[in-house]
Amino acid sequence: MxxxxxxxxxxxxxPELWKHFSTVLNIPELAVTTREVADYKSLMNFRINILKENNIPLTKLVELIKEIDxxxxxxxxxxxxxxxxxxxxxxxxxxxxxxxxxxxxxxxxxxxxxxxxxLEINSNGYIENVxxxxxxxxxxxxxxxxxxxxxxxxxxxxxxxxxxxxxxxxxxxxxxxxxxxxxxxxxxxxxxxxxxxxxxxxxxxxxxxx
Incomplete structure (x- = not known):
């Protein structure tokens, strides 16, 4: 069995990855997680828009993740x-x-x-969609x-x-x-x-x- x-x-x-991103990148809005927002899809759309507004590609996020144990x-x-x-x-x-x-x-x-x-990544290396x-x-x-x-x-x-x-x-x-x-x-x-x-x-x- x-x-x-x-x-x-x-x-x-x-650890919560988005909170780490928020701290290192100094973008407080990225600290919001599903502990605070129940609708995950809306939360991800919100995050993707913030990343684009701040010109943060996937490669940058992956670099930050490698710092985390x-x-x-x-x-x-x-x-x-x-x-x-x-x-x-x-x-x-x-x-x-x-x-x-x-x-x-x-x-x-x-x-x-x-x-x-x-993740769906566009030709410029930014997260486009989930x-x-x-x-x-x-x-x-x-x-x-x-x-x-x-x-x-x-x-x-x-x-x-x-x-x-x-x-x-x-x-x-x-x-x-x-x-x-x-x-x-x-x-x-x-x-x-x-x-x-x-x-x-x-x-x-x-x-x-x-």
Whole structure:
């Protein structure tokens, strides 16, 4: 029986990339994330327009991403899930393969275990559009496993923002990781709010999720 761990990247395993862009580029508007804005497509259109207005191509963003490390203990946490609890880890992120590629090696994650989006780049090297690989939300990945009759008993999901709610709904154990006050306030009571990987490990151990 398969036991899946569906995990977001930004805000859970790596820092929020757009907040890093905002700080380094000194553009406060780029600090807004799905912790504050639930409509991801509107947020991305907003970001793309800001990047164009400030003449920032994709290559510049990739340079900045190379300066960022994964969150402390993220790799060890994933290894624990895989080796100690026998989870099959699947990344479900509304970020982009073009941004996340450096982190797959750092976290020992096969790229074919990740479900992300792609960026459309124009002839001048600027982000023109997002090629969405899901139409409605992160839950679509889990629903596809269900349609394939993959048993998902005791599977978990970990996210930090509004756009993670739909996937947390569909598993036996949904974790909100270091959520903002707004996200926490608007989340269902049955989501488990945690501040560290250790809290998740303690929960899995105490509740014998194995």
């Amino acid at each position: 398969k036991k899946m761990a569906f995990i977001d990247m930004e805000g859970v395993l790596i 994964a969150s402390p203990n993220a790799k060890e946490f994933l290894e624990y899930l895989k080796n100690n609890k026998k989870f099959e880890v699947k990344i479900i992120s509304d970020c982009f393969y073009e941004f996340l590629d450096p982190f797959f090696d750092k976290l020992n994650l096969p790229i074919n275990n990740a479900y992300c989006h792609n 090629i969405y690989n899901r139409k409605k939300g992160k839950h679509e990945i889990i629903v596809n496993y269900q349609k394939e009759k993959v048993p998902l008993k005791n599977s978990i999901a970990i996210g930090d923002a509004f756009n993670d709610f739909t996937m947390l709904h569909l598993v036996d154990h949904g974790f909100l990781f270091q959520p903002s006050e707004e996200v926490s306030k608007n989340s269902p009571f049955y989501f488990h709010k945690v501040e560290s990987y250790q809290e998740i490990i303690q929960y899995l151990t105490y509740n014998r999720v194995a």
